[in-house]
Amino acid sequence: MNRGAGRPDALTRLPEASAVHLDVREDIRRGREPIARIMSAVKALGAAQVLVLRAPFEPVPLYAALGKRGFAHWTERRADDDWSVWFYREPAAPAAPREPIGRDQEALDIRGLEPPEPMLRVLERLDTLAPGESVTVLHDRRPVFLYPQLDARGFLHDTEDLERGLVRIVIRRAEAEPS
Amino acid sequence: MTAAAPGITRAPATMLPLSYLMAAAIAFLLACAGAASLAGPLTAHYYQPRVVALAHTVTLGWISLSIMGASYQLIPVVLERTMWSERLGRWQLGMLLTGIAGMVTHFFIGRWPGLLMAAAMVALGAGMHLVNVAMTLRGLGRFSFTARLMTMGFAGFGLTALFGLLLGADRIWKFLPTAFFPTLHAHFHLALLGWVAPMIMGVSARAYPMFLLAPEPDGWPAPAQLWGLALGVPAVVGGLTAWPALVLPGAFAVSAAVVGHLTWVARMARDRKRPRLDWGLRFVLTGGAFLFAGAALGLGLALDLFSGPRVAMAYTALALGGWASLTIVGMMLKIVPFLVWYRVYSSRAGRAPVPTLAQLGWPAAEGLAYGLLTCGMAGLAAALAAGSAPLILAAGAVLAAGSLCFCTTLARMLWHLAACGQRPVPTMGAHTA
Numbered sequence: 293m294n295r296g297a298g299r300p301d302a303l304t305r306l307p308e309a310s311a312v313h314l315d316v317r318e319d320i321r322r323g324r325e326p327i328a329r330i331m332s333a334v335k336a337l338g339a340a341q342v343l344v345l346r347a348p349f350e351p352v353p354l355y356a357a358l359g360k361r362g363f364a365h366w367t368e369r370r371a372d373d374d375w376s377v378w379f380y381r382e383p384a385a386p387a388a389p390r391e392p393i394g395r396d397q398e399a400l401d402i403r404g405l406e407p408p409e410p411m412l413r414v415l416e417r418l419d420t421l422a423p424g425e426s427v428t429v430l431h432d433r434r435p436v437f438l439y440p441q442l443d444a445r446g447f448l449h450d451t452e453d454l455e456r457g458l459v460r461i462v463i464r465r466a467e468a469e470p471s
Numbered sequence: 472m473t474a475a476a477p478g479i480t481r482a483p484a485t486m487l488p489l490s491y492l493m494a495a496a497i498a499f500l501l502a503c504a505g506a507a508s509l510a511g512p513l514t515a516h517y518y519q520p521r522v523v524a525l526a527h528t529v530t531l532g533w534i535s536l537s538i539m540g541a542s543y544q545l546i547p548v549v550l551e552r553t554m555w556s557e558r559l560g561r562w563q564l565g566m567l568l569t570g571i572a573g574m575v576t577h578f579f580i581g582r583w584p585g586l587l588m589a590a591a592m593v594a595l596g597a598g599m600h601l602v603n604v605a606m607t608l609r610g611l612g613r614f615s616f617t618a619r620l621m622t623m624g625f626a627g628f629g630l631t632a633l634f635g636l637l638l639g640a641d642r643i644w645k646f647l648p649t650a651f652f653p654t655l656h657a658h659f660h661l662a663l664l665g666w667v668a669p670m671i672m673g674v675s676a677r678a679y680p681m682f683l684l685a686p687e688p689d690g691w692p693a694p695a696q697l698w699g700l701a702l703g704v705p706a707v708v709g710g711l712t713a714w715p716a717l718v719l720p721g722a723f724a725v726s727a728a729v730v731g732h733l734t735w736v737a738r739m740a741r742d743r744k745r746p747r748l749d750w751g752l753r754f755v756l757t758g759g760a761f762l763f764a765g766a767a768l769g770l771g772l773a774l775d776l777f778s779g780p781r782v783a784m785a786y787t788a789l790a791l792g793g794w795a796s797l798t799i800v801g802m803m804l805k806i807v808p809f810l811v812w813y814r815v816y817s818s819r820a821g822r823a824p825v826p827t828l829a830q831l832g833w834p835a836a837e838g839l840a841y842g843l844l845t846c847g848m849a850g851l852a853a854a855l856a857a858g859s860a861p862l863i864l865a866a867g868a869v870l871a872a873g874s875l876c877f878c879t880t881l882a883r884m885l886w887h888l889a890a891c892g893q894r895p896v897p898t899m900g901a902h903t904a
Contacts, residue, residue: 406682407809411817412825414821436482436547437483
């Protein structure tokens, strides 16, 4: 649940054979999206197994995404570009920090993209959103040029600063989109 | 539920910054052509009417209009505040264009009363911008590194405009107690170090990571830049006007700021996730190399290792032509296509095919502009130091060709503004919903 502090008891007692290791550093270096591999590995985990994910940066969006599936996490920073995160089940694993409103989909992480790519990704995702559904967007700044587009298309949105360089925007389709 | 940010109340303007940037690009074209046509006078002293007219075409027409125009887009993006009044910005542009044209013309013909009137219009335009920015930043909770340097830069801009107005008045009424040339040098350094430097350094801390796809910089370079300029600029200006002993420590403080800035830029370039640099980013990074050379020459002048008007003009060419101008060209190649794309295509994004930013540009012309402008700036600095009229003419011609390529690229981007209402949106195989 924390970053670099003492290893949780659940992991201290863990036999090495129960750890499933997944290294996505090379995928990211080659520009490949690793989320499919990660989610496959998560789905394949046994009840007593943990996923040890190796990434070139701290995979913050995964915390909320896997938290909703009952996974807690413990993070170890090996170097600036080398992070290991243990995702493990706890009997009473806390939920994600804040639950998005409505029937939430997986978080859309648009950090590290050059403008206007973040706006395009969001607007393309919104086009598939049904009334009442919401999407959670993770961005590295408040998207001041996106807000007018959301307003014009009849979407409700709420932005929250999570930490330096990370904001979460929850966007919900309120009514039928105006013609 | 709809909550963007406390300071964001409406969409940032697009045509307002574009108007400033287009006027600035035209001034850049004129200045580059002017450098070629003034090859003879540029071999002598810098204080000649036509050379001073050229200098103000660069500093006011090109650099200041660019920074002010970009601030109408960058303040909302990097400081998350909606500009207080876009109407004031439009009035201010008219005031500035009239004033700058008047100043350049009167410098050119050497008429002081007309110059003073035009300078007053520029000062009024600058004051309007400062009021707009002050009202925009009012209530800003946390002053980040970028906000602090931008605030410092706008204060420097106001003081530079006031200083220039006093210099103009002094040409008529002779009331300043200080010697003329040191006061002129102080005016120049207040503009370069108090206005241009903090704006570029402040904005780059937020904008470069966005474009290079690099982590936001931190560490010792931040206080080095902040304190280097905060202490160095008053020391250099005060040293040039009243207390000469302050010039050297001021120059070292400014050098610390330059080292901090270049360290940041180098780190961002090294740690970037973007594998291939586009021409805009190449301009920006090459500008950093010119800053290194210009700062070294400036420190040499402060240490009396070099002296004389030719070296001073080479220093000016490296700092204003190499660093500031190439950086601004690079930033404009990022900002202008985005503003055009946003104005024309954002309402259709996600619903219909829209072009990418790269498809709005013209990489071949941008690459040609890069080659011509970087070679031209380096050549101009060398030719000015050598005092060779043929070489200055050649470098000026290269610069004029480069600025023409740059302006052509911008015109091609702007064409989308005119064309979008007359034909279907071009698809170009780009993003689709």
